[in-house]
Amino acid sequence: MAQPANRPVFAPWTDPNEKPLIRFQNVTKRFGEFTAIDNITIDIYRREFFALLGPSGCGKTTLMRMLAGFETPTEGTILLDGQDIAPIPPNKRATNMMFQSYALFPHLTVWDNIAFGLRRSDMPKDQIPARVEEMLKLVRLEKFARRKPHQISGGQRQRVALARSLAKAPKLLLLDEPLGALDKKLRQDTQFELMDIQEKTGTTFVIVTHDQEEAMTVASRVAVMDHGRMIQVDTPDRIYETPNSVYVADFIGDVNIIAGTATPKGDDKVSIVWAEGQAPIAATAPGALTPGTPVHFAIRPEKVAIATQKPEDRANVIEGTVEDIAYLGNISTYKVALPGGQMIKAQVANDRRIARRNITWEDKVWLSFTDTAGVVLLN
């Protein structure tokens, strides 16, 4: 989440004195021969909105189900507030889960669905109605309290599920693809609503999603997973700007990836030889590289400029021909073919009307970018 500059930045993971709410220690989960979670160690802090992101089958749901108590780790320990939660059954845990299918009880009204958990907690009976009203108000469903789940819309069901899982004020709320069933427009609105509710209630949220935009929007930190491993855990902007691997760069957003060999030039600068007949790419790479290291150079399309005249003052300039244009309204993506046959995408914000734009198919163009625009990836 982007924070205004005058507020202290929310980053408990940088504070060594901060105690994590959840600590995974070398957790491995196997189903028979299949390893779903492969030796994961991670801390999640109070009030965080933590996103587990990855393709289906990467282990993110298993990780969440272990927090809820529906799976137990094969190896390693999971600590919640310093306490090992492996022996605690799901109904005794201070966590609640919002299910992908919402799992609303079809035979109960919206009201009774929200009160369901409260009636089984140690809350005095006379306080339950007030708490249910409070939850209904939080998700703006006061008018629908007496309806059954099949009598309300998908978006409303989603909010009932959220209210029900928040009613017991859990230490930790788990959200399993909470917005997967909503259409795009509603999903975007609901993302902001989720962030708002998370901030209001101060609950720690762990969300599982395969939608990278969703993870980037809502999360304070994103964990990109693949084959049961955490590939990178970082803030959304760092995941996007400084991915640590080709996998992360490729998974998050659109990217051009160019394979080559790097030679250090001093001052963190490297030059990457990548194609015959092309000038080497000038780029920045922290840390020492031995000459001739095979690397991947990743650059986002919006950081590549496109022009009909050769720019004079840029570190990297490549000539090519426009092969394809994808017009998305607010932006256009130009696919430019290089003489060697490679394709590079350049993205331009459409701040002028379409009739004024002067680049079209088959045009000779110049692509350019600075020496700090991309990242050099070793794996």
Place this chain on the structure above:
Amino acid sequence: MNRRFSWFNATSLTLGFAFLYLPMIILVIFSFNQSKLVTVWAGFSTKWYVELFRDEAFLNAAWVTLKVAVVSSTVSTLLGTMAAYVLVRAGRFQGRTLFSGMIYAPLVMPEVITGLAMLLLFISIGLDRGVFTIILAHVTFTMCFVSVVVSSRLATFDKSLEEAALDLGCTPFDAFKSVTLPIIAPAVISGWLLAFTLSLDDLVIAQFVAGPSATTLPMKIFSSVRLGVSPQINALSTIMISIVTVGVITASLVSKRSIARQRAEEQAAVRN
């Protein structure tokens, strides 16, 4: 699409329904026959019904049948639901396939064999044959039907509903009682009805395991038919047919109405 009611359709419909219902219609008509001869019509009368309700032996048999059917279908619903729940929910355990196969085996087992096996068992453990043994035998052979009906409902049941209940603080038993059971209730009820009707018209197994002290209605009908078909039997069968018909029509009306109501409510929700 051709929606015309052609001669071919009319003929096949008539033949089909005649095949299914002609025997029953004849039975009903002759139950109102004045004559004692079953196949000769001699005018309308309800005297066989009056006579039926005066016949102590028939009333006794009806009472035994009802008792057996209610108790055995209730017990087999309980056991069958438990078996279905374990087989669908407990996941993979050693010998699960064997167990589920064994649950369903009585479905295809010839009743004669089940009856004979039960008889041998009761004799060898020295159990006096009577109402109790009929109930036991009926539980044995109707349980698998309940189990089939309930497990097919459980198989399509969203497991996350139970997980949500656990997550919200239910013990596993509480989750079953307050979430699973209300949702699968229609299947459990229809399982009970199935077991009830199966028990009601079972002749073969009852024949084996009933002692001299207990006679069920089907046994009574069968034995009196062997002495010649009396119009009294026709009257009794007509009563049974009408009870079943009323029951089936009521059940379908109730379910149709509840579906209609649910649809109306859903449409109301869409409009909001």
